Amino acid sequence: MNSLSIDLFTDAIDLVAVLLLALGLKGLSKVRSARTANGLAALAMGLAVVGLLIQLQPSPITWLWIAVGSALGGLAGVLTAQRVPMTAMPEVVALFNGCGGMASLLVAVGVALFASQDSGMVELVSIAISVFVGAITFSGSIVAMAKLQGWLDTPAWTQSSLRHAVNIGLALLCLLGGIQIPAHPAGWPLWLLVGASTLLGIGVTLPIGGADMPVVISLLNSYSGVAAAAAGFVVGSQLLIVAGAMVGAAGLILTQVMCTAMNRSLVSVLFGGALGTAGGSVGGGGSEAGYTRITSCSPEECAMALEQAERVVFVPGYGLAVAQAQHALRELAKLLEAHGVEVSYAIHPVAGRMPGHMNVLLAEADVPYEQLVEMDIINPEFPRTDVVIVLGANDVVNPDAKSDPSSPLYGMPVLEVDQARQVFVVKRSLGAGYAGIPNALFELPQTAMVFGDAKAVLNGLLSELRSLGVGKVAAGAKEKVGV
């Protein structure tokens, strides 16, 4: 092939890659097409790489380095993806995202250090942007991961207005470095920009509370798209620009969707500080002493109520996943269904540790996703529900959010389980929820607390129900169907 036809060929590959990427991103927002769409996007990336390699025609020594880099990165990626437990998904997405930011940062630094003699202004400005966004994405994502893992706390000084002064100072240093890069492309401004942007990424992420972290990760994900687009300007790749811009913009929309789901505004997430520390004092400490009218009951009583019920709704929270009790819950649901009970799961938009996380965790336990009912749809159903079992959820079922304007949760959309005839709350103790706020649900007359580990309680319920003969009835029902 001569060079013209190679160019045409690689251009065609690029166009197909962009098309597939767009289709992939589109398909990822529908349950039926999501898995295929993910594959399409991966195929598009592979095509783009092949097209680029045909165009670049790397020398043997370059091939060697490409092989080393991709073998290490790819292998680590496969291992991480296979081994990570589903409960740790938020951390892993943050980690991957930080690495993407690091890649853009490294490319820009490499170009600035060694290819700067003939760089034009466009290239230098792109380098500055790529370094800035890449470094913030990297350090911000790593801090987000560390906070989600519990390796980092929220230091007290970050909750004072001092942090705004620190961050504004860092931003000014970034600006100084960025402006000076064209004058000394490989000199001190580059390192100033690298250092100040890295610190700025830490400075803006550290004050944000763990509950808001998913929004931050989603925003940082959008940044890594921007960083990729900037890297596209640096190396002059239009494919990279269009893909980066697409992910950057889509990430912004996704961030907005998540903010809506969590009933938080982006501005208050980014600049408002941690919800827990700000709201805890308002809520009166949320200590155990706050409760006066608690009814507790044994798994036996709970099992008897379940045996009588016609309609049961489970409200799973992250505590369920921590106790690894999803499978026991699924088993209980199956048993009740076989007994003729109508079972569904009420999923709050922020159940789990990031929006949609609980859906993934229950899917892992083979719960059909049709049984997972969104908040807006299940709320009107609670008045005709006989038994609600709350497992490891707390703030998302707090009725104060609707009725008590002085509650820090006031205005947050909640699952209206207090409308049901009977509510059982499975909980280890009377400790407060994530936001440190007491829950009025626990003191309602129709509520009974079942104290214990979620998995132990569920297994207890299973054996109680079986001893009540629920399993046998199920077998009988099956025989009838068979006849």
Added chain:
Amino acid sequence: MSSLSNSLWVLLLGSLLGLELIGKVPPTLHTPLMSGANAISGITMLASLTLLSQAAGNPALLAIGALSLGFALYNVVGGFLVTDRMLAMFRRR
């Protein structure tokens, strides 16, 4: 300047496309969509490859390029696989 204006057009149209692509997302897919979009943002590996092929035997640049490629590929491979793992679970009924 025409290549710059071309690139800016590409940037603009790409952003508009991205804004349009994600409209209403069912809550079930929030987590997988985030990790899928995150995998796509690892496309910056194309820049790493370009850098590597322009390194012209400069060992420092080759090392930076390979490191950057490794980070990007970690993001891409890990991101797509973990998304697939999540979505595979939604398939079963």
